[in-house]
Amino acid sequence: MVCSVLEEMRIRSLGVIDDAVVELSPGFTAVTGETGAGKTMVxxxxxxxxxxxxxxALVRIGAGKAVVEGRIAxxxxxxxxxxxxEAGAELDDGALLxxxxxxxxxRSRAHLGGRSVPVGLLAELADDLVAVHGQTDQQGLLKLSRQRQALDRYAGDGVAVPLAKYSEAYRRLRAVSTELEEIVTRARERAQEADMLRYGLEEIAAVEPRAGEDVELAEEAERLGHAEALSSAxxxxxxxxxxxxxxxxxIDAATLVAGAxxxxxxxRSHDPALAALADRIGEIGILLGDVAGELxxxxxxxxxxxxxxxAVEERRAxxxxxxxxxxxxxxxxxxxxxxxxxxxxELDGDDERIGELTAERDALRSELGGLAQALTDARGRPPSGSPPR
Structure with a gap:
């Protein structure tokens, strides 16, 4: 069975610890030190x-807060x-931060996978992430959920298969119920959002803008506003x-260049170097003629x-x-x-979506009842290979 692994912890301003990083390597890690070194704080x-x-009282004297961060694969x-x-957390390369x-x-705050969460959620996940062994800390076997997990593992595929089907249906039911509740409870907000979007789209449609039109009009307005100066130049x-x-x-440039x-x-026949210069001046004359024509x-x-x-300024406005x-x-x-x-x-399709989700929720509830009964029956049967009662 693949288990969760605590890979690293960073502790700041907690008790005697100012700032420390605890990196845990695979296998067994022992933390040792003299009295007062901070083992208990770990x-x-x-x-x-x-x-x-x-x-x-655990916050280090002189510090405003203590921070503990952990990475669990x-x-x-x-x-x-x-x-x-389900709480909105995201994994970081297969690890929970x-x-x-x-x-x-x-005041106390908790974050899980980049999302702010209630502290109670961390306590809810604790049993599935880390087991603490001590004189009085190891109480896991007294919990019914742990006893059931142990028995399910012992039963093998006979229970694992129906349990997987039940778990998948249950997760889907929770997702559907959450989405349905969000749509129903936020109906007024979503209606207001739809009205705002509809107003904006109607306003844009009335103007009928084209891509890049604002840039084109700005250039045209600049040209028209300085038409006399441009024409004179x-x-x-x-x-x-x-x-x-x-x-x-x-005397104009074309005449001077033509004379040269x-x-x-x-x-030009007396020196190739001078002939090359004559050709270049000829090219200048042609270029001057082209530019003069374009002007x-x-x-x-x-x-x-x-x-x-x-009209341009009105359109720009x-x-x-x-x-x-x-x-x-x-x-x-x-x-x-x-x-x-x-x-x-999406917002206009809320009514249709509510109907779809309601139907799916009801179907999942019905399916879940059958899967729960199948799981109960599987748990009631002895695992294959076990001795007769």
């Missing part, structure tokens, strides 16, 4: 992890694992590159329509109304809408 720490009473499917997961904090004022740049027809005496190119072309087209196409600018409520940008708003639509579908 056992006390274990008791706190197992839901023992928290005594504020547990086999998959163990009763302690099932109960811990348990923490207990005791303040100097007497493009015209001036075009005149500097290609010349201004209204100023025939002006002609000068080098006349003598002319840009200036002609630039829209300075104030009505369009007003509508989109901003959405981003203030539902996301940092329109893409985030659309993501919220998608998630909210899915959530709304």
């Amino acid at each position: 056992v006390t720490s274990l008791g706190l992890l197992l839901g023992g009473r928290a005594d504020p 547990v086999p998959a499917g163990a009763a302690a694992v099932v109960r811990a997961e 348990i923490s207990r904090t005791v303040s100097a004022e007497g 493009a015209t001036a740049a075009h005149a500097a590159l290609a010349g201004n027809p209204e100023d025939p005496e002006g 190119h002609r000068a080098l072309e006349a003598v 002319a087209g840009y200036a002609d196409d630039l829209d300075a329509d104030p009505l369009r600018l007003a 509508a989109l901003t109304g959405l981003t203030r409520k539902y996301g940092d940008d329109i893409d985030a708003v659309l993501a919220w809408a998608e998630q909210s639509a899915a959530r709304l579908g």
Whole structure:
């Protein structure tokens, strides 16, 4: 049988212990030391992890609280694992992480698998996790649950098989009952959540935003708001590159580059190095011509329509109304809408889900009764190979 194993404990500000880590290796581990070294505090720490009473007098003098943390490896499917997961705990590589904090004022907190839990839950799991042997500590065999477990193990598969079926049905019944109770008891909250989601989705649908639309409109608004400055700059740049027809005496870059190119072309045959420079200047002339043409087209196409600018700003205001409520940008708003639509579908399906869960719960109760009777009958039969009564 695979048992739970306490792998490590960390103790801080408990009794004579300031900060210590107890690492337990596989097999037998002996903790020794002189009187007052803290051996008793190690056992006390274990008791706190197992839901023992928290005594504020145990907190180290000068400390605000004592903390005990433990790591217990547990086999998959163990009763302690099932109960811990029902409480919302999560395993860490097959181990349960348990923490207990005791303040100097007497307050006590417990955490199991990353979730805050009642101290009573640790006490409930204690018998399945650790056995403490001592003069008066070992009382496990007096408990009916331990006696039944011992007898069930002795009976073998004759009891193990129906017990496994019963346990599985019981776990499913608890899960179904918990979900059903959560839906029913939180009906008002869920209705309010559905109304809020429905309102948000209707508001977004009324605006009909497109992905990336806010970015596109911001760029267009910036361009329209500075249309005159952009047009003036493009015209001036075009005149500097290609010349201004209204100023025939002006000197432009294209004319200067063309003159330089002609000068080098006349003598390029005398030196290959100069010929290469002439080719590069020719490429510059072509590039200047292309840029000048694009600048002319840009200036002609630039829209300075104030009505369009007003429409863009109005549309941006509508989109901003959405981003203030539902996301940092329109893409985030659309993501919220998608998630909210899915959530709304779940909430609107509560009535149907309640009916499904109620039917499943009733069926499981009926099935559980039959499995319980089969388990009782199996426990009443002598195990195979046992001597006759």
